[in-house]
């Protein structure tokens with residue numbers, strides 16, 4: 001069984017650091033696909049998978065934006081994530097789960113279990129309730145070659161409210177980063193990278209560098225690039241030199257590659273696909289410009 005970290009770093013080296021989100025925001029699914037309905041989400045999500053295939057290492061479906069349509073929305077999520085896996089894309093499921101250990105076992109089984117109904121290679125989780133609550137995810141990760149993506153320093157404007165508070169001489173996010181070291185060891189791949197990933201927002205490049213010092217082997221998931229405005233250089237602040245340039249994680253972008261200008265009124269799926277692919281190519285080129293300076 002190939003370890004998750006090895007699959008992800010291989011794919012990022014091959015395709016570039018961009019992780020394309022699949023975020024079906026309310027009211028933004030083009031009429032071309034049926035609009036903001038469960039069927040519309042499914043058709044749009046499947047078209048995104050076809051547009052991304054062979055162009056990005058991974059996709060990141062946003063569970064909340066499917067869940068708002070109830071069971072039919074979750075069925076669409078299941079269909080789209082299965083199609084992504086079948087297309088050879090690594091699926092980072094963004095559900096930000098977190099609960100006491102016995103309940104977390106349910107979330108872990110749903111997304112990372114051997115017979116998980118939702119097709120995911122890794123799941124985002126919230127560490128706020130303590131290390132014991134992360135155990136079920138790490139156990140499933142070890143057993144099934146999956147990854148666990150822990151929120152450490154998020155990209156939103158309020159991320160400093162709690163995460164930057166001083167805790168015995170260091171910010172809370174740093175304490176979280178260092179406390180995850182034993183879990184990172186358990187998900188270590190042969191590449192030397194760990195599938196215990198950390199979310200480090202592109203909006204906090206200094207924080208990302210600090211977390212990299214504390215967690216030299218954890219792959220990062222970096223949101224905040226694209227629609228949230230952080231530049232490529234900030235998004236890759238926590239990356240380090242590797243065989244093919246800077247590496248150490250993936251940079252996610254959702255709205256900027258889901259709804260590029262013009263797609264809302266694209267006359268047909270072929271035109272729409274071309275616009276999405278252009279947005280992906282532009283983001284990969286932008287990020288690769290930082291990865292391999294001229």
Ligand SMILES: O=c1ccn([C@@H]2O[C@H](COP(=O)(O)O)[C@@H](O)[C@H]2O)c(=O)[nH]1
Pocket residue numbers: 021023062094153154155156199201223224225226227228252253254255256
């Ligand atoms: O700190 C975080 C953690 C997760 N996210 C998620 O990433 C995408 C960002 O979408 P954009 O359209 O590229 O802004 C979205 O799914 C968030 O839930 C984050 O933004 N920040």
